[in-house]
Amino acid sequence: MSYFGKNIRKIRNVKKLSQQAFAEMFELKRGTLGAYEEERSEPRIETIIKIANYFSITIDDLLTKELTVNKLLKFKEDLPLQGTFEKDDFPxxxxxxxxxxxxxxxxxxxxxxxxxxxxxxxxxxxxxxxxxxxxxxxxxxxxxxxxxxxxxxxxxxxxxxxxxxxxxxxxxxxxxxxxxxxxxxxxxxxxxxxxxxxxxxxxxxxxxxxxxxxxxxxxxxLQRLPDNASALANKLDYLEQEFKKLREQL
Structure with missing residues (x-):
C-alpha cells in the first residue's frame, strides 16, 4: 500500500498550500495532483523524487509510511507538552x-x-x-x-x-x-x-x-451593527407613550 497520496495531502495542509499552488511547484496539473491524492493515479518516479527532495523527506518515508505533522514540522516526536489545557474545537x-x-x-x-x-x-x-x-x-x-x-x-x-x-x-x-x-x-x-x-x-x-x-x-x-428599529416598532412605542399619558390624566 502506498501512502503517497495521503502524505502529499498532509504536506499541503501543514505547509498551507492549495492544490493549485502545490501542483505548479512541481509542474503538474491540478487535476493530476487531485488524482494522486484520491489514489486514482500513481505518480511518475521523477515526480516522487522531486517532491521528496524538495521537502527533505526520504522516498521510503514518502511512499511507505504515514507522515506525522511533527515530522513535517521538524519537531521531535518525544518532546513533552508543557502543561495541558482544554479548548473548544469549533467546526x-x-x-x-x-x-x-x-x-x-x-x-x-x-x-x-x-x-x-x-x-x-x-x-x-x-x-x-x-x-x-x-x-x-x-x-x-x-x-x-x-x-x-x-x-x-x-x-x-x-x-x-x-x-x-x-x-x-x-x-x-x-x-x-x-x-x-x-x-x-x-x-x-x-x-x-x-x-x-x-x-x-x-x-x-x-x-x-x-x-x-x-x-x-x-x-x-453583517458588516455593520443591525438596525433593530422599524417603523412598526416606532409606532408601537409612540402609542405606548400616549396610553401612559392618558392613564396619568385619569
Missing part, C-alpha cells in the same frame, strides 16, 4: 468568496476543492454540514436594509430527499447549473421560484430536478 465551515464562486460552480462536488476553500471556525452544530457564502451583489437589499455585499451567510445543507420539505419563504443558497443564488425559496409543483428581496431583481424559476445543492441559511454576519 470549520468552508466559505465561498467572490473569487472562488465560479470555481465552486464547477468543482462543488470535489472534496479536495472544498478543503482548499477558506474556512470559518464557528460554534455551530458539529453534526451538521455547513457552507459559508460572502455576498457580492445587492439581490437582497431593500430600502437600505437587508443583506449587503461583504455580509456573510451560513447555510446548513438540505439533503435532496428533503428539498420538498423546505418551507416556502425560507432564505436559501441554491446551486444550479447557471450559478449560485441567495434568494427566498418557493416551491410550486416540480419547479422552484427564487425570489430576491430587491424588487428590481426578477424572479428566477428553475426545475427542482436541476438543483445540485440547497443550503438553508441559519446564521448571518
Amino acid at each position: 470549520k465551515v468552508p466559505c465561498i468568496v467572490p473569487a472562488s464562486e465560479q470555481d465552486y460552480i464547477r468543482y462543488y462536488d470535489k472534496p479536495h476543492f472544498i478543503e482548499d476553500l477558506p474556512c470559518l471556525c464557528l460554534p455551530v452544530d458539529p453534526n451538521g454540514t455547513f457552507r459559508g457564502f460572502v455576498i457580492s451583489n445587492e439581490d437582497n437589499v431593500e430600502n437600505e436594509r437587508g443583506l449587503r455585499p461583504k455580509d456573510v451567510v451560513i447555510g446548513e445543507r438540505v439533503q435532496a430527499e428533503n428539498f420538498l420539505k423546505t418551507e416556502n419563504g425560507s432564505l436559501i443558497l441554491t446551486l444550479v447549473k447557471e450559478g449560485l443564488y441567495l434568494r427566498k425559496f418557493y416551491l410550486f409543483g416540480d419547479k422552484i421560484t427564487l425570489k430576491a428581496t430587491n424588487n428590481n431583481i426578477k424572479d428566477t424559476v428553475i426545475p427542482l430536478a436541476e438543483v445540485k445543492e440547497l443550503w438553508l441559511i441559519k446564521y448571518t454576519f
Whole structure:
C-alpha cells in the first residue's frame, strides 16, 4: 500500500498550500495532483523524487509510511507538552468568496476543492454540514436594509430527499447549473421560484430536478451593527407613550 497520496495531502495542509499552488511547484496539473491524492493515479518516479527532495523527506518515508505533522514540522516526536489545557474545537465551515464562486460552480462536488476553500471556525452544530457564502451583489437589499455585499451567510445543507420539505419563504443558497443564488425559496409543483428581496431583481424559476445543492441559511454576519428599529416598532412605542399619558390624566 502506498501512502503517497495521503502524505502529499498532509504536506499541503501543514505547509498551507492549495492544490493549485502545490501542483505548479512541481509542474503538474491540478487535476493530476487531485488524482494522486484520491489514489486514482500513481505518480511518475521523477515526480516522487522531486517532491521528496524538495521537502527533505526520504522516498521510503514518502511512499511507505504515514507522515506525522511533527515530522513535517521538524519537531521531535518525544518532546513533552508543557502543561495541558482544554479548548473548544469549533467546526470549520468552508466559505465561498467572490473569487472562488465560479470555481465552486464547477468543482462543488470535489472534496479536495472544498478543503482548499477558506474556512470559518464557528460554534455551530458539529453534526451538521455547513457552507459559508460572502455576498457580492445587492439581490437582497431593500430600502437600505437587508443583506449587503461583504455580509456573510451560513447555510446548513438540505439533503435532496428533503428539498420538498423546505418551507416556502425560507432564505436559501441554491446551486444550479447557471450559478449560485441567495434568494427566498418557493416551491410550486416540480419547479422552484427564487425570489430576491430587491424588487428590481426578477424572479428566477428553475426545475427542482436541476438543483445540485440547497443550503438553508441559519446564521448571518453583517458588516455593520443591525438596525433593530422599524417603523412598526416606532409606532408601537409612540402609542405606548400616549396610553401612559392618558392613564396619568385619569
